[in-house]
């Protein structure tokens with residue numbers, strides 16, 4: 409074991425605070441990474457505050473990491489000391505079930521090991537995430553970061569990027585299609601960029617009128633204020649695909665009404681409370697209501713390479729680790745442009 413430090417929550421209503429812990433030394437297939445940057449995902453907030461239930465404390469959140477390889481096990485073939493590497497939402501899975509064999513480790517029938525808040529088969533405890541100095545991960549779950557990209561701005565691709573890329577590809581978004589993105593936060597702003605790069609006509613739905621110019625700069629052809637009933641009605645029955653990234657309770661049915669015949673609305677945001685939908689809304693135009701979770705490891709690598717090719721990174725606000733509690737509060741107010749990323753140098757400075 410070796411010593412690590414990070415920030416952890418010790419209960420659902422205490423702020424994140426400095427925390428020391430041990431991680432396993434790298435085994436034969438493991439990569440040890442010194443974390444340089446870690447994005448702040450709304451899932452971190454949901455989880456730290458136990459909004460979905462099942463949070464195990466102490467909770468070190470963080471699943472959007474970019475770092476430098478500091479050690480590798482004897483059987484590691486893909487990484488060497490000094491490489492830049494990424495880690496996202498998963499650090500392990502059974503690798504034997506049908507979903508794992510299909511490269512969809514996020515749907516592992518035996519439960520994938522999430523980067524934090526999962527059972528850790530190596531220690532018997534629970535996994536601890538990226539708001540920390542180092543992480544040790546089996547090389548299968550480590551991502552290669554294409555050269556030439558701003559590393560702080562790449563970090564959010566490891567969750568926000570893949571969570572939007574995967575459904576946009578799964579539902580074959582491309583030229584000639586009208587695609588809606590609901591919410592301009594961490595996921596939403598990546599959704600706009602990636603859908604635009606895929607060639608779609610992108611419409612951004614927001615509750616924040618102040619985000620209109622940014623949405624256009626990021627690639628939206630149209631911006632609709634979702635509180636404007638008339639503007640919403642004008643979009644009725646016109647979308648091939650809508651990606652809903654909203655983190656809080658909202659009227660999903662209002663967006664289903666905007667789908668054309670056979671259109672699909674895919675939910676990636678996971679609000680805490682159930683959201684009622686009348687079957688008639690789906691029946692009326694054979695509409696589809698779907699969900700999607702991050703993406704498999706191979707697809708995450710494909711996404712990183714796609715983003716490098718199209719020069720896509722996240723728009724980030726770099727923060728120091730001691731600003732993370734304030735960042736959570738700002739995220740709740742939709743006041744983030746468009747992903748907070750923790751500069752991990754500031755963590756070291758504090759030890």
Ligand code: NAP
Pocket residue numbers: 448449450451452454567568571590591592593594595596613614615616619653654655656657658675676677678679700701702739740742743744746
């Ligand atoms: P975020 O940065 O906080 O963005 C969420 C956006 O939703 C806000 O910026 C805001 O956009 C909009 N919004 C917030 N409250 C709203 C409300 N009451 N009504 C309508 N719109 C509202 O969060 P994120 O990191 O992108 O995550 C979004 C959600 O996705 C979270 O629930 C997270 O847990 C989930 N998630 C899921 C997956 C997955 O695999 N499925 C992966 C990562 C995250 P506007 O200001 O533009 O309205």
Ligand code: ZN
Pocket residue numbers: 449450451452471497567568
């Ligand atoms: Zn996330």
Ligand code: ZN
Pocket residue numbers: 501502503504505506507508509513515516517518519
């Ligand atoms: Zn599996």
